[in-house]
Amino acid sequence: MQRGNTNFYEVLSLASENVGFDEIKRAYKALALRYHPDVCPPSTREESTVLFVELRKAYETLSDPVLRRIHDFELGLVDSLGFSGVGRDCLGERRSSFPKEVWERQLCGLKKQSRDRMARKRD
Numbered sequence: 001m002q003r004g005n006t007n008f009y010e011v012l013s014l015a016s017e018n019v020g021f022d023e024i025k026r027a028y029k030a031l032a033l034r035y036h037p038d039v040c041p042p043s044t045r046e047e048s049t050v051l052f053v054e055l056r057k058a059y060e061t062l063s064d065p066v067l068r069r070i071h072d073f074e075l076g077l078v079d080s081l082g083f084s085g086v087g088r089d090c091l092g093e094r095r096s097s098f099p100k101e102v103w104e105r106q107l108c109g110l111k112k113q114s115r116d117r118m119a120r121k122r123d
Contacts, residue, residue: 005075017072035051069081
């Protein structure tokens with residue numbers, strides 16, 4: 001689950017851990033648009049790809065209430081997980097259930113925005 005001790009709030013450049021879903025989503029969108037490999041110069045594409053994947057992991061974790069609670073617990077931000085009747089198997093299943101279609105749709109949207117922006121520059 002947790003990728004080392006990575007603080008996903010810092011990855012998304014959030015000033016606080018006390019943020020709502022809308023702030024998380026805005027931060028992710030802004031950074032994803034900035035660091036998406038398709039919009040970065042070829043010389044930084046590899047670095048951008050690594051950062052973009054980390055941004056996506058941060059967004060997936062912080063936008064899911066269960067994963068966010070686990071992340072906060074692992075960072076020491078909360079004293080307990082506070083889940084009753086939730087076993088490891090259930091949490092593992094929940095973690096793997098983030099729909100691939102969601103991030104594929106986001107990626108397609110970013111690509112379209114990039115193409116549109118490039119077309120406007122050419123005109």
